[in-house]
Amino acid sequence: MKKRKQIVIARILILLLFLVLSACSTSKVARYPELDRPDLPSSGYAVASWYGKDFHGKQTSSGEIYNMYSNTCAHKEYPFGTKLKVTHTTNNKAVTCTVNDRGPFIEGRDIDLSYAAAKDIGLIGPGVSTVLLEVEGRDNKYIRRIKVQSDEKTGPFTIQIGSFTEGANAVRLKAGLDLKYNNSYIQEVEINGAKYFRVRIGNYEDFNSALTIAEELGQVGYESIIMKAEVKI
Missing domain, CATH: 2.40.40.10 (RlpA-like domain)
Incomplete structure (x- = not known):
């Protein structure tokens, strides 16, 4: 009986450890209400x-x-x-x-x-x-959650909208963003021999500036991840 209790306790501790580690590795997310665009005609x-x-x-x-x-x-x-x-x-x-x-x-x-x-x-x-x-x-x-990669509040920050293995997909996404934003760009990186094309917006010195734009993007329907500008994941 004592051995069985020890096994149960061990399993509970393993489960708790798993939950703690999962919480630490999960990005913060927030959901925002429907975008109010009175400037757009009905x-x-x-x-x-x-x-x-x-x-x-x-x-x-x-x-x-x-x-x-x-x-x-x-x-x-x-x-x-x-x-x-x-x-x-x-x-x-x-x-x-x-x-x-x-x-x-x-x-x-x-x-x-x-x-x-x-x-x-x-x-x-x-x-x-x-x-x-x-x-x-x-x-x-279509309203998207905003993801924050880390708890750091010291910039510069950028907002990643998409990541692709095909450059043409990145170009199309950037073209859509360019209709409103003049600071979008494509970052090309190579990881383990594979090329990735990251579509990002801006280079913000403070977190709140990045968050304001990310909120707007999320409300419109874009996936948005706030991250340190130099990160190449």
């Missing part, structure tokens, strides 16, 4: 185009994989997860799509629809047309 006219098979299966700015057969869209400003009703002004056909990407990157265009969404409103043929956009809400699952 409705208005826009120039729409569409994108299809050339991007099918590739990663979007939100981190999701682009599926040309889903009703999604790319917009320059609306937070990821925003539900937009898109009405083709020529034929009054409408579709609701979810913003999960950034773009378009062609001057004079405001929104890129997926192939499926464009087909629903008859945009495939003309390619570009005027549409009416109406915000119908937002899917809050």
